[in-house]
Amino acid sequence: MRLAGARTRSWAARIGPVRTARFLYAARVPASPAGASFAELLRSLRERAGFTQEELAERSGLTPHAISALERGARTRPYPHTVRALGDGLGLTDAEQAALRAAVPRRSRGPAGDVVTSAPAGLRPSALPMPPTALVGREVEVAELTAQLGAADARVVTLTGIGGVGKSRLAVEVAARAAAAFPDGVAWVPLAALTDPTLVIPAVGRGVGLAGGEGMDTPAAVAGALRHARLLLVVDNCEHLLDAVADLGELLERCPGVVLLATSRAALRLRGEQEHPVQPLAVPRRSARAQEVAGSPAGALFLARARAVAPAFDVDEGNATAVAQVCARLAGIPLALELAAAKVRLLSPAVLLTRLDAAMAGGGQRDLPSRQRTLTATLDWSYQLLGDDARTLLRRLGAFTGGFDLDAVEAVAGDGERDVLSCLAVLVEHSLVRVHPGGRYDLLEPVAQYARSLLHDPERDLVHAAHARHYLALAERAHDGYACADQLHWLARVELDEDDAALAVERSLARGDLRTAARLCWELQRYWWFRQRVPFGRRLTERVVAAAADRLAAVPDAAGAADLAVAANAAGCLALAHDDPEAAGGHWEVAVDNGRRVGDVDVVAHASSGLALVAMIRGDLAAAAGHLDVADEGAARGTRSCCAWLLSMCAIWRGTLLRAAGDEAGAVRSTERGLASARERGDRLALSMALAGLGHGALQAGDLPEARRRLEAGFELSYEVGDVLNVAHFAQSLVVVEVAAGEHECAATLAGAADALLEVSGSQGGSYRLLSQQALDEACGQARRALGEDAYDDAADRGRALELHELRERVVPRSGRLRVVEQRRAGA
Missing domain, CATH: 1.10.260.40 (lambda repressor-like DNA-binding domains)
Structure with missing residues (x-):
């Protein structure tokens, strides 16, 4: 030995x-x-x-x-x-030392202040569990909660949160740190194994070491024993025994020196309760480097637990992205991270990422309670605590892929048979739904996946159809809003729900509901353009076009023709924004043909305006004029706000057409008509396009101050909307202005910035660019010759490195932005 x-x-x-x-x-x-x-x-x-x-x-x-x-x-x-x-x-460890100190029978003071040489009669508090691993990522919370328990007004502190978030582990650590403030010790009372609320107080009796705690007089005996004690009572897993809360409250009233630290998936609702929601661990950025991943709370926990099974494991540049994505997919939930990390013995992080569902359903540590050995078991436990209506709502919330508001919940998950708001409050209380500022809610990704796994047909089909109807209605309101003064509001509003709107297209396509899928694509196409999502939107929309064409070929009816016309119209817009005018023209011809077949004036008008743009790109000015005539006539008959937008855009495009034909006076008159309509509606997009046309007219006429004024104003409007493509185009136009003014270094900087923005947008947007590529190339060549190759490239590199707001400061400094506002108000 x-x-x-x-x-x-x-x-x-x-x-x-x-x-x-x-x-x-x-x-x-x-x-x-x-x-x-x-x-x-x-x-x-x-x-x-x-x-x-x-x-x-x-x-x-x-x-x-x-x-x-x-x-x-x-x-x-x-x-x-x-x-x-x-x-x-x-x-x-600190926690183990605290447990050792807590096991020492404490000297305490009686009611009159005299020293009592033993703990209150019969007390022998049960020791805190000794965790086999260190607590990771909770240092600040531990310090805050320890101080909170030591405060004079602390009587009930409840740690709430979703199952697996680490409430029990945090409670143990906090109780160990706070033990010195409680002379009569810390008592640990686990309730997970109990099913009868009347057994909670007897469990407390056993936890504080009372003999015979299960007698008929247990509440009185426990209260009597603790009446003069200064003790921390840690009650773990209260959520399924909330009917016993009143008994705990009565105990606290009779024992003023006892402080309750509880863990529960829902608040206890005791008077004086201080709830502390335990959040998941912060996750690293998905693109973070190895050091950032390993240093983040979620990444550090994953690394520590992975090393427990694979000591040589480390986060390096080769696997950092996969580890970050695992952390994000698991939403920083400690139990989920530990279960996933245990698989590193067999799977690399990249492979693990593809098998997370299996990892979450697989067995965890055998010394954990059965409800915590898998994430599924943990969520099953929460689900069983809910009433039928709340369970139904949770299942239906699985239809969402992102956040949602109350209107969305009522539209998608409500059916008139339950009080949605009350059920939502229950889910929030049980930490299954998170609340965000601005009236938004969401589910952590593991909870969302669990909810989806419970949603089956026919309920699933009904819920998905309701989900699509809701987001179609939102997209329609937003599409009309883009043509009005609240354009920015609607762009921001759709941005919150863009993932669910796109998912609605996918699901409608999968269900064969091509009408909803086509209409969603049309209403979303301008948002995808504004927010540089053109490639994504185009791919999705062209899938709908293909499905609609196949359906129409099989069943050549009016309904099929209408669906194909709408989808093809949207696909044409996205193809043109994606620098593919040939494909755009093909889509718009299909839209016009089928729109005329079913008498859809709006489709024919919008598609005809697109064909006019394609004809202008090809240099066929006569054909372009004919298509614009059709578009004008149809837009004048339309009733939606987007038809008013089309009318103003037709006037602006006709101005471009007239300028190309050499009629500058006619071009200015037409563009001014479009400008007036846009200003009346507060439409920033149409305003910026009109200003671009007028700026190029002034540039051709040699009026550099007027060209600069118009182009800077258009740049500012595009910046406000977040239209990166048009921001880049205005920067390119200003390159020509700066070269003409002899500001070659500034021109090179703008050219570099514009190139970088076009790369970000994924499009050159040639169809919307009023400045010819030849004019831009000539201006850049002149600047390069004036500066020399090296100086030009240096200036262009500086431009490429500019953030968007920095470019704005160069192009439109604050004085210029104020001037733009004044011009807009004055109607200039």
């Missing part, structure tokens, strides 16, 4: 006492029994560390006789400095 102890001590000296203790815990040495005395706990800790009494005495600066007396119970109340020395000698 002596030799073995010497080996252990030598090994421990090499790797350090804390690591030794953690290694031995990981080796599955049985934990100390709940409620262990100081003597039992000390002996258990010494044997876990592999020390003899003599070795512990040497490490702690005590005598072997003193160690023996403490372990035999001959000395029951060691001095605090003795306990600290023992903890240092054993290499205990």
Whole structure:
């Protein structure tokens, strides 16, 4: 034994006492029994560390006789400095040292202030569990909660949160840190195994060490025993026994020195309760480098648990992105991260990312309660605590892929048979739904996936159809709003729900509801253009076009023709924005043909205006004029706001056509008509396009001040809308202005910035660019010759490095922006 102890001590000296203790815990040495005395706990800790009494005495600066007396119970109340020395000698963590201190019978003061030399009669609080692993990522919370428990007004602190978020582990750590403030100790009362609320107070009795706690007089006995105690009562997993909350409240009223620290998936609703929602760990950015991933709370936990099963594992540049994505997919939920990390023994992070569902359903550590061995089991536990209406709502919320507001919940999940608001409040209370500022809600991704797994046909089909109807209605309102003064509001509004709107297209397509899919694509196409989502929107829309064409070929009816006309119209807009005028023209011809077949004036008008743009690109001015005539006539008959937008755009495009034909006076008159209409509606997009036309007219006429004024104003409007493509085009137009003014370095900087923006947008947008590529190339060539190759490239590189707001400051400084506002108000 002596030799073995010497080996252990030598090994421990090499790797350090804390690591030794953690290694031995990981080796599955049985934990100390709940409620262990100081003597039992000390002996258990010494044997876990592999020390003899003599070795512990040497490490702690005590005598072997003193160690023996403490372990035999001959000395029951060691001095605090003795306990600290023992903890240092054993290499205990802060939580373990606190548990050891809490096991010492405390001296306390009676009601009159006289010293009581023993704890209140019969009290022997059960010891806190000793976690086998360190707490990661909660340092700030632990400090805040420890201070909160020590405050004079603290009576009830409840840690709430979704299952698996780490409430129990946090409670143990906080209780251990706060133990010094409670002379009569800390009592641990786990409730997960109980099903009868009437057994909660007897469990508290056992937790504080009362004998015979299950008698008929248990509430009175517990209250009597704790009446004068200064004790921290930690009650774990209260959510399924909320009917017992009143009994706990009564106990606290009768025992003013007792503080309750509870964990629950829902608040207890006791008077004086201070709720602390336990949030998931912060996750790294999906594109973060290795150091950032490993240093984030979620990444650090994943790394620590992965190393427990694969010691050589590390986060490096090769796997950092996959690890970050795993953390994000699991929403930073500690239990989910631990379950996933345990698979690193077999799977690389990249492979694990593709198999997360299986990882979450797989078994966890065997020493965890069964409800926590898989994330699915944890969520099953929460689901079973809900009433039927709340369960129905949770299932239906799985239809959303992003956040949602109350209108969306009522439209998608409500059916008139339940009070949606009350059910939503229950889900929020049970930490299954999160609340965000501005009336938004969402589900953590693992909860959303769980909800989806519970949603089956026919309920699923009905819910998905309601989901699509809601987002179609939103997209229609927004499309009309883009043509009005509240354009920015509607862009921001759709941005909140763009993922759900796109999902509605996908689901409608999968269900064969091509009418809804086609209409969604049409209403969303301008948003996709504004927000640089053109490639995505085009791919999705062309899938709808293909499906509608196949359907019409199989069943050549009017309904099919109408669906194809709408989808093809949207596809034409996106193809042109994607620099593919040939494909755009083909889509618009299909839209016009089928729109005329079913008498859809709006489709024919919009598609004809698109064909006019394609004809202008080809240089066929006569054909362009004819298509614009058709578009004008149809737009004049339309009733939606987007038809008013089309009327103003037709006037602006006709101005471009007339300028190309050499009729500058006619071009200005037509463009001014479009400008007036746009200004009347507050339409920034049409205003910016009109200003571009007028700016280019002034540029051709050699009026540089007027060209600059118009183009800077258009740049500012495009910036306000977030239309990166048009911002780039205005910057290119200003390149020509700066070269004409002799500002070659500024021109090179603008050219570089414009190139970078076009790369970001994924489009050159040639169909909307009024400045010819030849004019731009000539201006850039002149600037390059004036500066020299190196100086030009340096200036262009500086432009490429500019953030969008920095480019704005260069193009339209604050004085210029004020001038733009004044011009808009004055109608200039």
